[in-house]
Amino acid sequence: MEAETRHCQNCKNDFVIEPDDFGFYEKINVLPPRLCPDCRAQLRLCFRNEKCLYKRKCDNCQKEIISIFSPNKTYPSWCPDCWWSDDLDSKKYGQDYDPKRPFFEQFRELWEQVPKPALVSTRDVDCSYMNLTADNRNCYKLIESSNNENCINCYWIQLSKDLVDCFFTNKVEFSYEVDDCYDCHSISYSKSCYNCLDSAFLLDCRGCTSCLGCINLRGQKYNIFNKQYSKDEYEEKLKSYKLDKHSGIEAFKKEFAHFIKDKPRKFAEITNAVNSTGNYMTNVKNNRQCFHSYDAEDNTYC
């Protein structure tokens, strides 16, 4: 089968269905899509609420709870205690299938009846305001996160400890406002860093210790704005920026933004990706337009 260009029925733009895609649709016995990949992604995202949390009543025990479903929803939402209890018997909502009526109309009727879990949170201990989380301890307001301790207001953090306001971390400890950082300790205001320690305002650095306001450095120590200093000089200069004060942080943010303006940036966060397009991928093969994908093969628009 050859590649085919189709017209999206929603946004009216053309999109291409590759020969491989036709083979896949045939294999799983579904019709080829009538919507383009972007419109399909939008539909999937409409269905997923990760972080808008609402106060409402549990439709079983009537207690005040926090839920991803707002109180005006037409279907019931149960608190985690009720939802995991023997009170929930989904078979109770069983209904006859009428072959003369559309399947999805009937599926919708069933879907409206069956209680939805208020939050998806499993084995979290001493935690609140959590969704899509598991095995966390003493955390508050985490989304899409597991195996963390003492963390507040973070998104997609794993195996991390003592974090505030962080985004996409794995094995990071005692850090503040970092994004896409891995195996780091005591860093702040940093992005795309690995194995860094006691540093702040780093962008795309690896194995750096005691560095401030640096970009694209590998295995460095006592650098400020990518310039080498002695330990004493570094400590003295660090003190002069007054980063223990809000005004010092704000002033440094501006200086760092100006410093990195003309520095080269990595085109994408991709490592060991064969015949693949997308971003944030490690050890992948034949991935087309995939994001945050690890150890994966033969995937498209994921």
Ligand SMILES: [Zn+2]
């Ligand atoms: Zn479209």
Ligand SMILES: [Zn+2]
């Ligand atoms: Zn309840």
